[in-house]
Amino acid sequence: MRTRPIPEATVARLPIYFRSLLDLAESTGATTVSSEELARMAGVNAAKVRKDLSYLGSYGTRGVGYDVEYLLYQISRELGLTQDWPVALVGAGNLGRALASYKGFAERGFMIAAIFDIDESVVGNEVGGMTVRHLDELKEVVVEDGVSIGIIAVPPLAAQEVAERLVDAGVKSILNFAPAVVNVAPNVTVRKVDLSNELQILSFYQQRTQAIATAREANRLLRLQAPRKPL
Amino acid sequence: MRTRPIPEATVARLPIYFRSLLDLAESTGATTVSSEELARMAGVNAAKVRKDLSYLGSYGTRGVGYDVEYLLYQISRELGLTQDWPVALVGAGNLGRALASYKGFAERGFMIAAIFDIDESVVGNEVGGMTVRHLDELKEVVVEDGVSIGIIAVPPLAAQEVAERLVDAGVKSILNFAPAVVNVAPNVTVRKVDLSNELQILSFYQQRTQAIATAREANRLLRLQAPRKPL
């Protein structure tokens, strides 16, 4: 049994290490990697890499580094990537269709079991090699295919209802792309990806530096106009 | 001048409060809102809302709450949403096309100035009412339209080069959808959205609860087989 639980911040970085290690194995064929190098690839610092990996166990060798294959295996086991996860995708609009065709999911073992919509004019269409099904068939599919992860890609007003239907069908984890907060029972995990929020955060920092530049410029002009009195 | 800088964690929540307030104003027409109510809408707790808003200034009224309109204005000002931000979108694949058609960006003042690709068979196509331009025209557009935000929606191997070209063109903030770490000068802000990482994080927590359930089940079976000795 594990002594300490793995901190959330660490969990969020494991997929990054995982991809970095895959890249490394593929491109250089290196069999070991130091925390220093892994840190560079993952865009973090070496101490963080070591601390993070130490939560998984003592998988490194002092003086040498980490065995790439072994570490890959351990991380994939930790992340549950040793099995395939069928996923129910709800919403066949722009975003839903893009997600349905997104290769990155299948590469990590996340198979879209089915794509659902409620709009009769969309149901029956082909999307990413699948036929869009009506949302009413959700429970059926979830039970039959053992789906435990759902993706919400519907307009914000429909998000809460879709979330409830997913939970009711038996889904335990939800990835929500709709720009709306969804409330579910505490035993269901929800993660949110909000595209426009991200841009707003960027514009916050962008505007701040612009504001500073503007203030500096204003100061400069003021100084030119009315130079400070000498003492 | 501001005494304390606004913490990152708070900045990340401001867009959520902003949307919650918009929803509130639109649906109920309420003119004031308490931290309690805003917290419920945003999916956080009231103390956090108050602390967060206190970084912007003292905009509430004790015994009453916050004026919805005024707070909306203050947050939008803080986030830089009082101006429009032209955005350069690089990559006209599945994801790029979906992003180009995404209404949520324009709603918050993020206008796609142009969409770029390097694939000659894609350049010239119509996407979301725009013609895909060649990446070589990037700098021209960035300078002419005063673009300061770029979105990367290209395959992982191309991400670093695109980032460099964006920075070279004069972009100061980047939203990276490619599943790859990009390194840029420290005066450029990068935020990452990694769709498959999010699913991996979900599967971590999912698998953990499954593992616990399995262990519990195993224990149950063991107990049945070999019951504990009575004292």
Add this chain to the structure above:
DNA sequence: GCAAGCTTGTGAGAACTTTCACAAGCGCGG
């Protein structure tokens, strides 16, 4: 088999974030 050179694993401290709890202050009713 020992010393030199690396690199891990981890305590300890710093920094950041969240939560608590309550004084301060506003508005309403009498």
Add this chain to the structure above:
DNA sequence: CCGCGCTTGTGAAAGTTCTCACAAGCTTGC
């Protein structure tokens, strides 16, 4: 104009995350 009820704003405590720095320990070369 006073007292009561409500809600903010915020110090202080608790919890989490990051960083530092170094002992522990492995490998290689001689």
